[in-house]
Amino acid sequence: MKPPQIPVLVIEDTPSLQFVYRSVLTAAGMVVHAAGSATEALQQFHAVRPGVVVLDLMLPDRDGLALMSELLALNPDLYVVVMSAQGSVDRAVAAMRAGAFDFLLKPFEENRFLGAVLAALEAADEDSAPPAGQPAKRRPAATGDPSASIGSSAAMKEVHRVIGSVAGSIASVFLTGESGTGKELAAIALHAQSPRARGPFIALNCGAIPHDLLESEVFGHMKGSFTGAIADKPGAAAAADGGTLFLDEICEMAPALQTKLLRFLQTSMVQPLGATRPRKVDVRIVCATNRDPLEAIRRGTFREDLYYRLHVVALHLPPLRERGRDAVEIAEVALRRFGAEEGKSFIGLAPGTQRILLEHDWPGNVRQLLNVMRNVAVMNPGGLVTPDMLPPELRIRPAARPDPAQDPLAGLTLAAIERRAIEAALARHSGSVPKAAHELDISVSTLYRRIEAWKLR
Known part of the structure; x- marks a missing residue:
């Protein structure tokens, strides 16, 4: 089915991405215009009067949220699909609160991008021609999973599956x-x-x-309900x-x-x-x-x-260290984004760099990884990211993992480890449950329940 012939304005400052987005939408039969800055976008907006705007939040001459607010003020019936990088998720949230129809987290698949714009076009088409005597239809809910493009590990696929299953429910x-x-x-x-x-x-x-x-x-x-409650x-x-x-x-x-x-x-x-x-x-x-x-x-x-x-x-939500090659995928996406923001061109991660990223434990998880890639983009001129371009703390090899043969807890379940700790505490206190409970910082009743459960087994 041919999409509604409502003009779409794509606002993206990276020429290569602008070309890709425009090509995808044009191939789908849409009427597409493009702009690379907020100034150019406002000129195009007044000239073509689009019903849908695809907006990158990071623009060279103006804040994307401020531009969106101005466009919505000019046309309250406008449908805006926001694009955001992982590092600016908080701004994407602000965009949703300010009236964005949907948002896409870069990088995204072509089908996800096309689906979001089509949904916005269909909604704009319905609003533009409501049945006689009836008000315009309320905009449908934004669909799509903004976390769908963050890694392809089995752990994250399960997260996406659960989100998709429960999103439509009212359950907490x-x-x-x-x-x-x-x-x-x-x-x-x-x-x-x-x-x-x-x-x-x-x-x-x-x-x-x-x-x-x-x-x-x-x-x-x-x-007046308390001191300082002036409104x-x-x-x-x-x-x-x-x-x-x-x-x-x-x-x-x-x-x-x-x-x-x-x-x-x-x-x-x-x-x-x-x-x-x-x-x-x-x-x-x-x-x-x-x-x-x-x-x-x-x-x-x-x-x-x-x-x-x-x-x-x-x-x-699994920690980054349990997500396999997601660390490399996220790093590559962040590098492209941060490099563009800094006016630099990075072509990827060297094999040695990838190995370091995969071996690191990432105690700060994705947030820490993004900070590392921002550091790389700021401190280096571009090109292939080699290990020496990473911050010094990442180039230090992690301590060797303990040998399972020398680790008395290796291979034990959490329940078995807990039982060993409790039995050891009881032995140290000659079987006194209150003293063992005090040492373990748990209640006496909890410790008695654990012991009774072992007896039942």
């Missing part, structure tokens, strides 16, 4: 994974593929807000009405607020501080933590009933 999703593994990106993908995609995506970092202000940030407050504040839960509320570092939430969050999950009612009446909101909860939530429950810092209320669907 509990994301776990080390810092820098992309938990917020996964939350964005869940939102972008859900029926709520045209609604707000509100992210709140529970660990970055002082405990005495967190309740106000989540549930809001009324003017009404809706709070994140109300702001996310009709969309998704992402609670990052959920295990850092104060116990008192956990009780109120549990009540909110049970009733969907929000009552700001100082308000006399609650109001109902429609919010999907996605939360994340880089800690072990079960350990937080054991320590008494996280409510068990809240955990099970939130833990409807679990999704673990």
Whole structure:
């Protein structure tokens, strides 16, 4: 089927990419115009009046978000498909909040790119000609997985599969994974593929807000409800009405607020501080933590009933060291992007460089890898990236892994290691459960349950 003949404006400052995007869309039968800067884009916009804009957020003469805001102000019915590199995911999130129809995370497959633009064209076509006597149709939800192009390892394919399976549900999703593994990106993908995609995506970092202000940030407050409350504040839960509320570092939430969050999950009612009446909101909860939530429950810092209320669907984001050649794939993509931003041309990674990237443990995960590639792009003139172009700390070979034959824990399951640790503690304290529990920093009741479970087996 021939796509609607609504003009499409592609705004991309890298000539080779602009050529590729334009060729793909033209071959699909679209009317395509292109611009390489914000200045040129505004000229084209006034000349051709596009219904769809494909916008790269990184432009040489102006911030992409500012340009998008101006274009939407000129034409509120415009459909904007945003393109973003991994290193600017936060800006892509801001674009979605500001009215972007969809966003693509570079690099992306041709079918994903074509599908996003076609969806925007079809939506623009429907809005331009609603049935007689009826209002224009509401824009459909943005579809597509913004994390789909970040690596092709089996671990990430499973992440993409789970996201695709649960995105359409209203169930709460509990994301776990080390810092820098992309938990917020996964939350964005869940939102972008859900029926709520045209609604707000509100992210709140529970660990970055002082405990005495967190309740106000989540549930809001009324003017005068406490010292400094000079105006009404809706709070994140109300702001996310009709969309998704992402609670990052959920295990850092104060116990008192956990009780109120549990009540909110049970009733969907929000009552700001100082308000006399609650109001109902429609919010999907996605939360994340880089800690072990079960350990937080054991320590008494996280409510068990809240955990099970939130833990409807679990999704673990694997660390980069467990993702095979994803480190090389991500590095190559980042190198091209950062090189273009710096006005330099890099042709790839030498075999020795790839080996170093694959052998590194990446304690900071993808975030650390991106910083390394940014360093390479800034500190070197271009060409093939050889090992000597990497930061010094990466060129130091990692310590040799312990020989399994000399490691008494090698080959043991986590349960077996736990049992060994408990039995050793009991032996050190002549079988005293309270003393062993104190040494292991667990409750006496938990230790008794472990021992009883072993007896039953």
